[in-house]
Amino acid sequence: METTVALPETRRERRVRQRVEKKIKVGAVECSLADLLFPVELISNPDKTNKEYSRVVVGMVDGEKMSLNYCSNIYQLVPNEKIFPEIENVLDKNNIQYEVRYSHIDHVKFYVEYRITDPRFLYKMKGTNDGIVPLIKVEHSYNGLVKYKIIFGYFRFICENGLVIAVEEMKKYNLVIKGKHTKIILSSFETLNKMLKNFTKNADKMVATITSKYELLGGRWVKKPEDRITEVLKANKIAIHENNKFNTLNFIMSKIKDESNDKRWGYNGKVNDWLIYNGINQYLYKNGNIMTPTVRMEKDSKIFEYMLKYEPA
Numbered sequence: 001m002e003t004t005v006a007l008p009e010t011r012r013e014r015r016v017r018q019r020v021e022k023k024i025k026v027g028a029v030e031c032s033l034a035d036l037l038f039p040v041e042l043i044s045n046p047d048k049t050n051k052e053y054s055r056v057v058v059g060m061v062d063g064e065k066m067s068l069n070y071c072s073n074i075y076q077l078v079p080n081e082k083i084f085p086e087i088e089n090v091l092d093k094n095n096i097q098y099e100v101r102y103s104h105i106d107h108v109k110f111y112v113e114y115r116i117t118d119p120r121f122l123y124k125m126k127g128t129n130d131g132i133v134p135l136i137k138v139e140h141s142y143n144g145l146v147k148y149k150i151i152f153g154y155f156r157f158i159c160e161n162g163l164v165i166a167v168e169e170m171k172k173y174n175l176v177i178k179g180k181h182t183k184i185i186l187s188s189f190e191t192l193n194k195m196l197k198n199f200t201k202n203a204d205k206m207v208a209t210i211t212s213k214y215e216l217l218g219g220r221w222v223k224k225p226e227d228r229i230t231e232v233l234k235a236n237k238i239a240i241h242e243n244n245k246f247n248t249l250n251f252i253m254s255k256i257k258d259e260s261n262d263k264r265w266g267y268n269g270k271v272n273d274w275l276i277y278n279g280i281n282q283y284l285y286k287n288g289n290i291m292t293p294t295v296r297m298e299k300d301s302k303i304f305e306y307m308l309k310y311e312p313a
Contacts, residue, residue, distance in 0.1 A: 028103035028111050028293055036084060036102055036110055040142065042077040045070065057142050061107050068108045069143040076182045078148070083140055084112055086189045087150070094196045103293070108143045111293045113162065115155045121203055123211050125218050125274065128266035131157045132214070134199070139294060146294055148185050150177040150192055154210070158259055159278060161285045164301045166213040166308060173198075173206055213308060217273035220311060225256060225271045228312045232280060236303050251286070252279040277307055
């Protein structure tokens with residue numbers, strides 16, 4: 001019986017490995033709609049294999065054929081070209097003004113944000129110039145690791161980040177559309193159309209209900225912001241880094257101080273739970289954070305729900 005001896009890693013091999021590891025850790029890459037609409041098809045696996053890997057999702061990415069997923073014969077492929085242009089068509093038909101940002105991870109996970117810039121839906125936090133507008137997030141993948149989903153949220157102009165909506169309101173107004181199979185995904189556009197029509201018709205009522213939770217945080221002034229940040233992060237199991245390269249609390253506090261002292265926003269140097277939530281939100285979404293958009297949103301939602309439930313000491 002032969003024994004295989006692991007040879008020491010050469011410098012070149014180490015550099016290659018480190019580049020690969022770094023690439024794996026990079027989050028979503030911003031792109032254009034055209035970058036998401038590359039040709040894709042489902043073919044039989046040319047190799048002898050088991051049922052679970054009998055099909056291959058193949059795409060033509062940057063002029064090269066790329067295997068995106070190995071799956072079973074019951075997998076149903078829904079190309080991006082049947083999703084994102086259709087969603088934009090629904091928005092256009094409802095005469096809703098929007099800006100859009102596209103991104104992907106390794107050409108298999110896709111994230112699109114539609115920021116509703118329509119002035120009809122603009123909301124400002126009471127007593128401030130802190131403006132927020134609705135945001136529609138869409139997730140999809142070719143490898144099955146990200147489930148198809150359309151989610152309503154909010155976008156805050158100050159930090160240009162997305163904000164979650166409280167779970168209670170998400171359920172009350174059916175602000176999440178999700179599916180797995182082709183029929184459900186294709187029918188989601190009509191569901192989105194109904195959702196937008198309902199939102200447009202009942203905007204005042206829906207916006208008031210949703211933003212009341214933001215105002216709840218906005219009405220809680222905090223004497224010791226650092227203690228509140230530490231409490232929230234620990235309760236939600238988010239690591240607090242403190243070294244010569246980065247300090248989590250300092251990063252979040254710098255965002256909060258900038259906003260509370262900026263005369264444009266009207267906080268007059270005071271700090272409330274709303275600013276603290278947004279400071280933590282900016283930490284979750286900061287550049288270089290290797291969490292996927294899905295994970296960030298899940299953590300964001302848990303933090304928001306925690307802060308609604310537990311007042312600062």
